[in-house]
Amino acid sequence: MLEGDSNIRWSWNTFEFFQIEDQTLYQKAFQPFCSFYTNFYEGKRKYTLDPAGQYDIFDYPDINTTIVPFNSCYNNDHCNTIGRIHYDCISRAIRRLRDTQYFGRLLLAVWHHNVKGS
DSSP: OOOTTOSEEEETTTTEEEEOOOHHHHHGGGHHHHHHHHHHTTTSSOOOSOGGGOBOOEEEGGGTEEEEEBOOBTTOSSSOOOOBOOHHHHHHHHHHHTSGGGTTOEEEEEOSSOSSOO
């Protein structure tokens, strides 16, 4: 009925539709995490509010491993509990991992939320 990227949400609790009218405001829900992330890494790493850039790359050449954590809360809210990763986010990470410094590494992707919902 609704595409996963839709700005319309269905609430099974109240049996009504909700519309996200300001996507920028909706994305700002991650601002506290972005601030925490920047502070935790003492400004050496930053986390963007842009869902297409919500990943990072942790490279460990001494153990020949690179880990890419993704935000799996894309479009997640009280009506939409399914974990999703923004489609451009994966593409951007793959393009960066094509850099020669990552050739031959064990590449691991991690995320927190499941893809089936609660």
